[in-house]
Amino acid sequence: MVSVLRTLEQHADEVSGCAFSASLLATCSGDKTLRVYSAEDFSECPFSPLSGHGYGVHCCCFTSCGSYLLSCSTDGAVAVWSAHTGELLSTLEHPSRSPLRVCAVALDSTLVLGGACDGSVALWDFSSKTLRRCLAVSEASVMACCFSPCSQMFVTGSTHGDLRLWGVDGSALCVQKDAHDLGVTCCSFAPQFKVDGCCVEFRLASCGQDNQLKIWIVSQREGTVYSMKLLHVLSSQTAPVLSCAFSSDGALVVSGSVDKTVAIYDANLGTLLHSLKQHDRYVTAVAMSPTKPEDGDDTTVYGKIEPGGGGRRVRQEGPSDSSLTLLSDWSEEDVQKWLCDEGLEELVEIFKTNNIDGPELNRLNKETALEMGIESVGLRGRLLRKLESLKAAQSGSEAPDEFLCPITRELMRDPVIAADGYSYERESIESWIRGKAKSSPMTNLPLQTHCSPPTGRSRWP
Numbered sequence: 497m498v499s500v501l502r503t504l505e506q507h508a509d510e511v512s513g514c515a516f517s518a519s520l521l522a523t524c525s526g527d528k529t530l531r532v533y534s535a536e537d538f539s540e541c542p543f544s545p546l547s548g549h550g551y552g553v554h555c556c557c558f559t560s561c562g563s564y565l566l567s568c569s570t571d572g573a574v575a576v577w578s579a580h581t582g583e584l585l586s587t588l589e590h591p592s593r594s595p596l597r598v599c600a601v602a603l604d605s606t607l608v609l610g611g612a613c614d615g616s617v618a619l620w621d622f623s624s625k626t627l628r629r630c631l632a633v634s635e636a637s638v639m640a641c642c643f644s645p646c647s648q649m650f651v652t653g654s655t656h657g658d659l660r661l662w663g664v665d666g667s668a669l670c671v672q673k674d675a676h677d678l679g680v681t682c683c684s685f686a687p688q689f690k691v692d693g694c695c696v697e698f699r700l701a702s703c704g705q706d707n708q709l710k711i712w713i714v715s716q717r718e719g720t721v722y723s724m725k726l727l728h729v730l731s732s733q734t735a736p737v738l739s740c741a742f743s744s745d746g747a748l749v750v751s752g753s754v755d756k757t758v759a760i761y762d763a764n765l766g767t768l769l770h771s772l773k774q775h776d777r778y779v780t781a782v783a784m785s786p787t788k789p790e791d792g793d794d795t796t797v798y799g800k801i802e803p804g805g806g807g808r809r810v811r812q813e814g815p816s817d818s819s820l821t822l823l824s825d826w827s828e829e830d831v832q833k834w835l836c837d838e839g840l841e842e843l844v845e846i847f848k849t850n851n852i853d854g855p856e857l858n859r860l861n862k863e864t865a866l867e868m869g870i871e872s873v874g875l876r877g878r879l880l881r882k883l884e885s886l887k888a889a890q891s892g893s894e895a896p897d898e899f900l901c902p903i904t905r906e907l908m909r910d911p912v913i914a915a916d917g918y919s920y921e922r923e924s925i926e927s928w929i930r931g932k933a934k935s936s937p938m939t940n941l942p943l944q945t946h947c948s949p950p951t952g953r954s955r956w957p
Contacts, residue, residue: 498760498770502538506531506545513555514783517562520579521783524553524567532565532582535785543582548575550927551904555598559605559622566608568596570904572937574610574620586625590618593937595903597639602647603687607664609650611638613902614938617652619664629666634658640683644698644714651700651714653680659702661714661722670722672712676704682739685714686746686763694718699727699763701749703737709751711763728766732759738779744786752779823886826854838882846870857883903928903937916943 509526516522520541521533529545530553551570558565558579565577572593576586590596594612601608601622608620615634620627633652640653649669652660657679661670686699698714709730715723735754742749742763749763758772758779826834831852832844850868852860860883862876870876901908901921910922916936920928928937936943 498772500774504531504533504538506540509552510777511781512553513567513781515557515565516783516785517558517565517579518786519562520558520565522556522558522565522579523781524556526552528552528569530556530565530567530577532579541582546577546582546584548577548584548587549573551595554596557599557601559601560603561605564601564605566599566601568599568610570595572596572612574599574608576625588618588620588625588627590616591627591630592616593935595937597637598641598682600642600650602643602650602664603645604647606647607643609641609643611641611652613637615654617641617650619666631662631666633660633662636679640680640702642683642685642700644685645687645689646696651683651685651702653683653702653704655679657704659683659700659712659724661724670714670724672724675702675710676706676708678705678736680704681737684741684749686742686749687744688746699742699746700724701740701742701751701763703740703751705736707731707733707735707737707753709733709737709740709749709759709761711749711766730759730761730766730768732761732768732771733757735778739782741782741784743784748784750782750784752782754778758782823854823858826857828853830854831857834886840875840879840882842875843870843879858887914943 507523507525507527511523511525513524514522516535519535521535521538522530524530528549528551529547532541532544532546533539534541549567549569549571553567553569556565556567563579565579566574568574572590572595574588574596575584577584588608590610590612592614594614594616596610596612598611599609605622608622610618615636615638616630616632617638618627618630634654634656636655638652638654641650643650648664650662650664652662657674657676659672659675659680660668663669680702681704683700683702690697694717696716700712700714701709702712703709710726711728713725713727733751733753733755737751737753740749740751747763748760750758750760752758756773756775756778759768760770761768828851831847831854835841835843835847846868862880865876865879870879899907901924902918903920903924908919908921911919912922912925913919914925916938918938
C-alpha cells in the first residue's frame with residue numbers, strides 16, 4: 497500500500513534535499529534554510545527553520561545517532577547543527593571556499609565529506625572539526641558522494657559521468673568511467689555488506705542525467721583488489737534521475753526524477769514495485785526512514801516537497817515524456833500536445849489554424865494572442881502564465897556549463913567577468929566579495945575587486 501501521508505509546504509523555494517533520523521525529518525532548500533519535522537506526525541519542530549547559510553542549501557544528512565544534522569551550501573561550508581535544539585555548533589569551510597553541492601557523514605560518525613564545484617572533495621575529522629585532506633577527484637563539479645557502510649571508503653560522482661572509489665586515506669581504489677552519460681547526480685550505498693571468505697561485497701546505487709538508476713556490486717578481494725560491476729540498469733523513468741536512496745534493510749531502492757515521478761524498486765531483483773506520480777514538479781530528493789511504522793512499511797519522503805510556488809526547474813520538460821527538446825525546436829504537433837497537457841484544449845484549433853509551432857509560441861504575447869482571436873481575458877491570461885512558466889523551466893535546462901554562475905550554479909542573467917577571468921552573476925560575485933575575504937571563488941587566489949561585462953564595455957565597481 498502506497499499513500500501520501502502529508503504534503504509539507506513551508507519552504508519558499510525548491511526543496512533540494514531531505515534526510516531522516518530515527519525521530520526527525522530534515523529538508524533543505526534554495527531559500528537558504530533547513531526545516532526540521534517530527535518523523536512521527538510531521539509537525540515542524542519549534543526551533544525550525546534553521547538559518548545560517550548565506551546561499552541556497554543543497555544537501556543535508558544526519559549522523560547515525562541522530563544527534564547532529566549536517567548541511568552544505570553554495571557558500572562553501574558544511575554547517576553542523578544540534579538536531580535537538582537547532583543550534584549551529586560549528587562550520588567546516590572548504591579550503592578553496594568552492595560551492596559545495598553534496599555532503600555525507602560516515603556511519604561511525606568519524607568523518608565528513610563535502611563535494612565541491614571545483615572538482616575536489618574535502619574530508620574532515622568530525623570530532624575535532626579539522627580538515628584531514630582535500631582531494632582533487634575530478635575535472636568537473638562533484639555532484640555526488642557517499643561513504644561505504646564500513647566507513648573505510650567513499651564514492652564520488654561528477655558531471656563528467658565517472659564514479660570513483662576512494663579510501664579514507666585518499667588512495668584511489670577503483671574508477672568506473674562513463675557510469676552515467678551526461679553526468680552523475682547522486683549515489684548511495686546500501687547499509688549492509690556481505691563477507692564471503694576473503695571477499696567483501698557492497699551494493700551501490702547511482703543515478704544520472706541519462707534517465708537511469710544503476711545498481712553496482714563493489715567488491716574487495718584478497719584485501720587489496722577493488723572492482724565495480726554493474727548488477728541492474730533500472731530505466732522506468734523517462735527523464736534525468738536526480739536522487740536515489742536504499743531502504744534501511746537494503747531490500748528497496750527509491751529514485752526521484754525530472755519526469756515528476758518517484759520509482760520504488762526491488763533492489764535485489766531490479767523490478768519496479770511502485771511508480772508514485774503525486775508531484776506536479778520534478779522530484780529533486782528522496783529519503784527513506786530508518787524505522788518502520790506499525791504497518792511494517794517503510795516511509796519514503798521525496799522532494800520537491802512543494803513550497804507553494806517558485807523553484808527553478810533544472811532541466812526542461814518538453815511536450816512529451818520522451819521529448820526534452822527546447823521550445824524553439826517544437827513542431828506544431830508538440831505545441832498542440834503542450835496545450836492539452838496544460839488544460840488548454842480549447843485553444844488547439846486556434847493554434848492549428850494559425851500554424852503555431854515552437855518559435856511562434858516563443859514569440860507569443862498579449863497582443864498576438866488577441867490577434868489570433870483569443871478574446872477571453874481569463875483564457876489569454878492563463879495561456880501567457882503557462883507560457884512564462886514553460887520559458888522559465890527551459891531557461892536553466894541544458895545550458896552549457898559556461899553559462900552557469902560558478903557560485904550559484906544558476907543560469908546567469910547579468911554576467912560579469914571578474915579579475916580572475918571567470919564569469920559570474922553580478923549579484924552573486926558582489927555578495928561574495930562583500931561577505932568573504934578577497935579571494936577568487938574558483939582559484940582561491942587574491943581577487944581584485946573589479947569586474948567587467950562580457951562585452952568589456954565597462955568596469956565594476
